[in-house]
Amino acid sequence: MKKPVFASALVGLALGTLNLTAAPQGTKGVEEFDPLAFPGKVVDDVVVPVPSEVFSVLDKLGEPNWRAELRKAEIPTTSDRTKLSLLFGYTVAEGFVAVEAEDKDAVKDLGRDVIDLAKSLGLSKSVLPHAQSILDAADKSNWSAIRKEFDQTQKTVRDTMEQMKDIDLSQCVSLGGWLRGTASVTSVVKKSFSADRAELLNQPMLVEHFVSTIEKMPASTRDHDVVKSIRKGLGSVLQQMEGAVDGFSKDAVSEIGKTCDSLLAEILAKK
Numbered sequence: 001m002k003k004p005v006f007a008s009a010l011v012g013l014a015l016g017t018l019n020l021t022a023a024p025q026g027t028k029g030v031e032e033f034d035p036l037a038f039p040g041k042v043v044d045d046v047v048v049p050v051p052s053e054v055f056s057v058l059d060k061l062g063e064p065n066w067r068a069e070l071r072k073a074e075i076p077t078t079s080d081r082t083k084l085s086l087l088f089g090y091t092v093a094e095g096f097v098a099v100e101a102e103d104k105d106a107v108k109d110l111g112r113d114v115i116d117l118a119k120s121l122g123l124s125k126s127v128l129p130h131a132q133s134i135l136d137a138a139d140k141s142n143w144s145a146i147r148k149e150f151d152q153t154q155k156t157v158r159d160t161m162e163q164m165k166d167i168d169l170s171q172c173v174s175l176g177g178w179l180r181g182t183a184s185v186t187s188v189v190k191k192s193f194s195a196d197r198a199e200l201l202n203q204p205m206l207v208e209h210f211v212s213t214i215e216k217m218p219a220s221t222r223d224h225d226v227v228k229s230i231r232k233g234l235g236s237v238l239q240q241m242e243g244a245v246d247g248f249s250k251d252a253v254s255e256i257g258k259t260c261d262s263l264l265a266e267i268l269a270k271k
Contacts, residue, residue: 064188066101070094075113076270081121082224085169086267088117088157089176095134095150097184099143107138107146114153121169126160127153168221171213175230176267178210179260182237186257190250198248201256204241207234226266233263 071094075087091113098106111134118127130153137145154173161170182201189197214222214231221227236259240252 064100064191066097067103068191069097069184069187070101070103070106071097072106073268075117076268079120080224081166081169082172082221083226083267084117084120085161085172086176086226088114088121089154089173089178090180090264090267091117091176092150092154092173093177093180093184096147096181099146099150102141102143104138104141108135111135111138118157121157123157123160126156130156168217171217172221172227175210175213179230179263179267183257183260183264186253186260189253190257193250193253195247198250198253201248201253202241202244204238207238207241210234211238226263229266230263233259 073094075091076083078084078087091110095107095110095114098110111131114134115124115128115131118124118131130149133149134146134153137143137149154177158170158173161167161173185200189200211231211234214227214234217227222231237256240248240256244252
């Protein structure tokens with residue numbers, strides 16, 4: 001059995017269980033990270049990460065201006081459970097950015113969005129204690145407690161959905177979170193580009209995992225307009241990754257970011 005290796009800061013933002021591949025030999029910055037010390041559990045070749053710790057990995061490569069990465073997006077009102085699940089993943093990932101930015105007001109706004117989305121998904125009973133703890137911790141600027149509660153929130157939602165046999169919706173939570181996280185990482189890398197930092201995006205097998213996940217979804221979810229767009233967008237992202245044989249160019253990083261931003265715009269669209 002291959003030794004499971006954490007090769008990218010992006011994986012934690014997927015908010016779920018993902019297959020990972022090893023980083024190329026000699027990759028600076030990444031190779032120093034010990035996956036067995038990463039908060040989470042290892043089952044065979046699959047790592048279940050703790051998302052809030054991923055930002056500390058990025059911070060080892062510099063000190064991004066996380067306030068500049070925050071997005072003040074309005075969460076649309078909808079009864080579409082697929083879209084609500086994508087929005088939930090997006091919102092939790094945005095919450096981690098707000099925590100890194102230590103923006104109390106943004107954390108509170110996102111905590112309230114979490115409550116509203118949980119109500120719409122019929123999960124308020126499970127999520128409300130976490131969301132209230134996020135709001136209480138924000139009042140005290142207790143960032144470590146907020147990280148912990150965002151971790152627990154995404155885990156509770158995924159576990160509850162899976163218990164309700166809504167596995168496809170649980171996977172949509174992961175997709176929404178990964179897209180938001182990837183958009184943030186591409187933005188950070190572009191602003192201070194280097195081949196080593198760009199290597200954080202080298203996760204073709206991670207994208208293949210998402211493509212396979214979508215293809216296995218029931219038709220009602222797989223044929224959803226936004227999910228179909230995500231499937232197409234992931235194909236574009238995969239092409240960029242597979243084409244980066246000698247490392248990512250700044251243009252390739254930019255194209256991945258544009259694709260993620262376009263898909264996030266669809267998730268956030270009021271329709």
